[in-house]
Amino acid sequence: MENTGLAPGSVLRMETDASFLMSPAFVVAIDGPAGAGKSTVARQVAARLEGFRYVDTGAMYRAVTAYLHLENARDRDEQGMAEAARGLVMSGEQYVVHGRDVTGTIRDAEVTADVSRVAAVPAVRRVVQQLQREMTGKLVAEGRDIGSVVFPNAPLKVYLSASLIERARRRNRQYPEMKVDEYEDRIAKRDHMDSSREDSPLLRCDDAVAIDTSSLTIEEVVEQITALVRQRLRKEATPS
Ligand code: DC
Numbered sequence: 001m002e003n004t005g006l007a008p009g010s011v012l013r014m015e016t017d018a019s020f021l022m023s024p025a026f027v028v029a030i031d032g033p034a035g036a037g038k039s040t041v042a043r044q045v046a047a048r049l050e051g052f053r054y055v056d057t058g059a060m061y062r063a064v065t066a067y068l069h070l071e072n073a074r075d076r077d078e079q080g081m082a083e084a085a086r087g088l089v090m091s092g093e094q095y096v097v098h099g100r101d102v103t104g105t106i107r108d109a110e111v112t113a114d115v116s117r118v119a120a121v122p123a124v125r126r127v128v129q130q131l132q133r134e135m136t137g138k139l140v141a142e143g144r145d146i147g148s149v150v151f152p153n154a155p156l157k158v159y160l161s162a163s164l165i166e167r168a169r170r171r172n173r174q175y176p177e178m179k180v181d182e183y184e185d186r187i188a189k190r191d192h193m194d195s196s197r198e199d200s201p202l203l204r205c206d207d208a209v210a211i212d213t214s215s216l217t218i219e220e221v222v223e224q225i226t227a228l229v230r231q232r233l234r235k236e237a238t239p240s
Pocket of ligand 1: 034057058059061062115116119120142143144145146190194
């Protein structure tokens with residue numbers, strides 16, 4: 001037999017396991033509860049690093065939820081919700097589901113209040129997670145299950161958290177229409193749903209760098225993560 005120089009089975013793996021071919025070049029996985037600063041931080045980290053793209057995975061679940069609301073179809077069964085998710089198409093920060101642009105409503109209060117329910121549906125998660133795994137290039141992806149489930153081999157995982165009261169204060173500063181204690185209630189409910197669901201719950205991976213942002217500025221957090229990425233990129237570039 002011709003010596004290909006490849007380990008037994010590796011050709012077969014390359015032909016049959018398409019996800020191997022598609023896996024992104026470098027993923028910074030940022031997970032954590034609502035209001036910990038993930039999106040602001042992830043966006044700025046991506047902007048600061050050459051060639052990195054920011055991926056807001058929560059927005060994908062929000063888009064599916066917004067579409068169900070738009071279609072008056074909140075009570076669809078699991079397969080019906082997954083069917084909605086199969087229609088999700090993203091272009092930059094625009095979200096279209098089965099031809100309907102829902103970008104303008106994904107952050108509405110009623111979508112925010114309902115998204116944890118939709119995101120807990122396993123059939124919906126399978127569709128959305130597959131879309132995420134098909135992304136290529138260098139990514140800064142934030143969500144709840146990025147380091148634990150979507151990209152378990154990510155070279156850098158970060159778990160961002162902050163105390164409940166601090167997260168509620170931040171939301172109130174951003175959207176003053178509700179009081180701090182109302183935000184506390186809502187965020188606590190969402191934390192509970194996101195971390196107690198059976199399918200890919202929010203959890204802190206053992207190999208994630210934990211950062212408590214309660215008393216840090218955005219700049220400080222962005223600086224810490226950017227330094228970690230540069231360190232890991234150097235490590236990857238150095239032959240062992
Ligand atoms: O980060 P966010 O608030 O936009 O997320 C919206 C909801 O989506 C959140 O309640 C949990 C869910 N989510 C998830 O289950 N998995 C992700 N990777 C991202 C978000």
